[in-house]
Amino acid sequence: MKIILKFLILIVCALVFAEVSMFYDNNYSPEAKALKRLEESCDQKDAAACLELGDKYRHRSSRLSADVLEKVYAYVRKACEYGSGEGCVRIGARYRVGDELPQDFNLAREYLQKGCDTGAPDGCAVLGHLYMNGDGVPREPETARRYYQKSCDGGSGLGCYSLGRIYLANDFDDAGISIKDLFLKACASQILDSCEIVRKLAEEERFMKQEPQLSGSSENVADSAGGSDREAAQDALEGSKDK
Numbered sequence: 001m002k003i004i005l006k007f008l009i010l011i012v013c014a015l016v017f018a019e020v021s022m023f024y025d026n027n028y029s030p031e032a033k034a035l036k037r038l039e040e041s042c043d044q045k046d047a048a049a050c051l052e053l054g055d056k057y058r059h060r061s062s063r064l065s066a067d068v069l070e071k072v073y074a075y076v077r078k079a080c081e082y083g084s085g086e087g088c089v090r091i092g093a094r095y096r097v098g099d100e101l102p103q104d105f106n107l108a109r110e111y112l113q114k115g116c117d118t119g120a121p122d123g124c125a126v127l128g129h130l131y132m133n134g135d136g137v138p139r140e141p142e143t144a145r146r147y148y149q150k151s152c153d154g155g156s157g158l159g160c161y162s163l164g165r166i167y168l169a170n171d172f173d174d175a176g177i178s179i180k181d182l183f184l185k186a187c188a189s190q191i192l193d194s195c196e197i198v199r200k201l202a203e204e205e206r207f208m209k210q211e212p213q214l215s216g217s218s219e220n221v222a223d224s225a226g227g228s229d230r231e232a233a234q235d236a237l238e239g240s241k242d243k
Contacts, residue, residue, distance in 0.1 A: 039053065042078060047084035073101065088111045089120045112126050121151045152185065
């Protein structure tokens with residue numbers, strides 16, 4: 001009987017210790033104090049603090065349950081509302097693909113437009129995808145091209161990559177456009193297969209500059225090489241889709 005009693009006492013002590021430890025972790029640990037400071041800053045409409053809170057709640061949970069995601073996106077929405085273009089883009093991109101948030105092209109366009117207008121160039125690129133694919137909007141390649149251009153000019157590798165793709169696909173006149181430069185910018189951001197496309201274009205340029213060995217004609221060399229940046233990179237683009 002005494003052994004059983006001692007065993008029960010040990011169990012109770014262990015449970016109490018666990019509860020005390022959890023209470024400390026949730027209220028007095030360095031992480032808890034950092035979260036509290038961020039929450040206070042977010043309540044004062046600090047967009048960066050709200051965005052960071054969303055990240056912290058996402059990463060501190062081993063399982064992204066519906067409750068956790070609700071809390072994460074509540075903070076990301078606040079970040080967007082308080083002026084974070086990145087926050088707007090995160091939500092818009094999720095609505096576009098239906099990942100973690102239900103697919104809704106209208107909400108995607110609303111948030112992406114706000115992100116683009118707030119200075120988040122990736123938002124302009126993803127907004128361009130909507131118009132290029134006709135997702136929830138009329139398919140308007142020219143509108144998509146303008147958003148890709150704005151995105152690329154703003155420093156988005158995704159925007160430069162998307163712009164390069166439509167020029168390679170012959171959708172637009174590329175007069176005065178350096179297709180390779182667009183993919184170089186995308187490659188610097190490690191966007192999809194952009195570095196492979198740059199390599200193929202560079203190989204094409206080297207081949208085009210060689211002295212003709214067999215035909216004695218630069219025109220024939222151009223013909224055998226494919227004749228253009230577009231043809232040099234088509235293989236790298238086959239099967240690639242907008243992300």
